[in-house]
Ligand SMILES: [Zn+2]
């Protein structure tokens with residue numbers, strides 16, 4: 866199981882803070898996956914990723930990827946205090 870899978874597990878459990886931490890840890894190793902499950906792209910540069918502006922816990926390789934994942938992600942998305 867990769868770190869990004871773990872990020873997804875935390876996301877589904879509603880622990881967005883842990884999900885974010887997992888993904889950022891992946892980013893530190895230049896290994897962060899797109900949050901869209903159907904996209905296998907590994908993006909190496911955090912600054913190239915677009916991040917969910919509400920929870921800031923999921924990262925996407927592109928805006929279209931983010932838009933197409935929203936249907937899934939909106940169930941889990943909320944603002945993290
Ligand atoms: Zn993507």
Ligand SMILES: [Zn+2]
Nearest residue numbers: 917919920942
């Ligand atoms: Zn979100």
